[in-house]
Amino acid sequence: MKRIRVGGEMIGRADQPLICSPLIGRSRAAILDEVAAIVPKQPDLIEWRVDFFEEVSDIAAVIDLASEIKAAAAKIPVIFAFRAMSEGGGACALNESDILKLYVAACASRCVDLIDYEMSNPVTSVAMLREVSRNHGVTMIMSYHNHQATPEDAVLSEKFAEAERLGADVAKVVVTPRHSEDVLSLLGATQKASRTCAIPLVSMAMGGIGAVSRVFGWAYGSSVTFAAGRSPKPGQMRIEELRSVLASVSHALHGG
Incomplete structure (x- = not known):
């Protein structure tokens, strides 16, 4: 995996x-209240939606609360994400x-460590925010979210490549599977992109x-996975549950 350091964490x-x-x-x-419940469970990253x-x-x-979240999170890096309704x-x-x-x-307040911005936004907006985030030392995730379906393999591969072309520090692709084959398509596209992209993938x-x-996305090149601090939705696991499963899978794959 390609690696970048954000705060005390290595992505990749x-x-x-x-x-x-x-x-x-x-x-x-x-x-x-969410922050107070999540921080003791020590996730590696916290994302504020x-x-x-x-x-x-x-x-x-917003900035005042972001600063409070950052202070409460202590050494846990914070992602700032405004998700468009279309995604x-x-x-x-x-x-x-x-x-x-x-x-x-x-970015200017430096109350966050990373930002997550969608590639579907105007190219001029993406370029401007890329410059701003870089000038303030904020890591930029460029993302694509499809809440209706899973696109074809070629489209998935292109989304990873597009993020890299646009100057992202991290490329992120999230899809909605309609059947299990869609999950295999995403994992395959992630693995393919991990061999060609020079940035970490999610x-x-x-x-x-x-x-x-x-649970298994990282084995195909995904550097980050997501878990609920509490009250998980379908498909989600709690932080402590996911950490235990990942440790078992990692042990099985790598030994030790």
């Missing part, structure tokens, strides 16, 4: 993936200009069918 470990846990609360209190935050239109409130995000009235301002403010298939990708 060979033995097993980093575990990322999302924050999806709507209110400030709910989000901080800011599109769910009820005060997302208030930049000052499975929460209902939000912000336009693209407002969303860009949020990302720029988050891939995942959602839902119950896709659960296997959370």
Whole structure:
């Protein structure tokens, strides 16, 4: 795997993936409550899905809360992610200009370690945010999420390659499988991309069918997997459960 260091974590470990846990609360209190529950379980990364935050239109409130999350997370790197509704995000009235301002403010304040931005956004926006994040030392994930289906293998491969061409530090592809063969397609595309891309990759298939990708995706080149801090949805595992399974699989594959 290709490797980059973010905070104290190495993205692209060979033995097993980093575990990322999302924050999806709507209110400030709910989000901080999530943080308090998740941090003791020591995930490797925490992702704040800011599109769910009820005060997302208030930049000052967003940055203030991001700073609190960062402080509470201590040494755990924090990902700042605003997911568009077209890619499975929460209902939000912000336009693209407002969303860009949020990302720029988050980078400038350095209250986050990584940002996750979709490649479906205008090329000019992607390029501008790439420059801003690089200038502020913030790692940039460029992502593609399909909440309807799993595209053909060629499309999946192209999404990984596109992220690298656009200058991403990490390329991320998430799909929705309709049958088990879709999961195999994603794993195969991830493995193929891992042989040609010079940046770390992240891939995942959602839902119950896709659960296997959370456990075995790293064996095919995915550097990060996702687990729920609490109340897992279909296809998700709790942090402690996933960590135990990954350790067993890693032992079986690598010995020791």
